[in-house]
Amino acid sequence: MAYLSNEKLVIVGAGGMIGSNMVQSVLMLGLTPNVCLYDIFEPGLHGVADEIAQCGFPGANITWTTNPEEAFTGAKYIISSGGAPRKEGMTREDLLKGNCKIAAEFGDFIKKYCPDVKHVVVIFNPADVTALTALIHSGxxxxxxxxxxxxDSTRLQQALALEFGVQQDKVTGAHTYGGHGEQMAVFASQVKVDGKPLCEMGLSDEKWEDIKHRTVQGGSNIIKLRGRSSFQSPAYNAVKMIEAAMGGEKFTLPAGCYVNHDALGFKNVMMAMPTTIDATGVHFVEPKGTADELASLQKSYEHLCKMRDEIVELGIIPPVAEWKEMNPNL
Structure with a gap:
């Protein structure tokens, strides 16, 4: 089997449902044979390692460990789903304190054991601030x-495809920006349905508000339907992000990235933007939208600032003025 890369990829939280789906997706897509599974829960991790071995992927070199030094040393790519899962009745923001502490430790492991890592994807909630925490600590x-x-964007795409009875990939430009949470900004002005602008499709304001609501509450709905948080969709999207960083197909759906941009007025946050991930990393451009859409993005940004300030107050990350002491690249 031909692989895109031979470099070491670490899946953090590999004993969980998201993690185990990521491992399988990585091997099915042929990203790298050298995959290390890391988790603190040994029985679950052991079980995943056995199951992956029993899939019989040709050439796969699967290792697993509960030792962070063993896992992270030599890693060139990392995907982490290693936080507490969201449960029914919880918002992503409810996970803030505990998961940001996990993210800080994760970042410290990167700085200590694999400072030469090429790309890292963080997908445990609230993803914007856990990723920011990991970035600050990692250097x-x-x-x-x-x-x-x-x-969030694929959920919006799905809702629009169902509304108009078209294949999902016929809906383009369906994007959400800002936070990956209850305050996300849902954009409609760039959407086309089978090549036709959404504004020409006769969608009522009431129906659009319903679609926006279903998009924002998409994760909650999965929990209600399946009795547990999403695992297949976040796993697949995360793997496609790391595939792009490895030099595979570019990833052009919005990704959360570090934004510190004077002209845009967004400072010192991780937030979803119009992005491209490729072998050189992640790059963003200015979002285009109506005045109302940009106003909703501003509100989402302000919400992210409040969550960032909360973890500063908790002592998980230092005040913004001191970030360069921990990470000179910021």
């Missing part, structure tokens, strides 16, 4: 670390 450059945001 990485901003273009080397991204967070999960594309899932």
């Amino acid at each position: 990485l450059k901003p273009n080397q670390l991204t967070s999960l945001a594309a899932l």
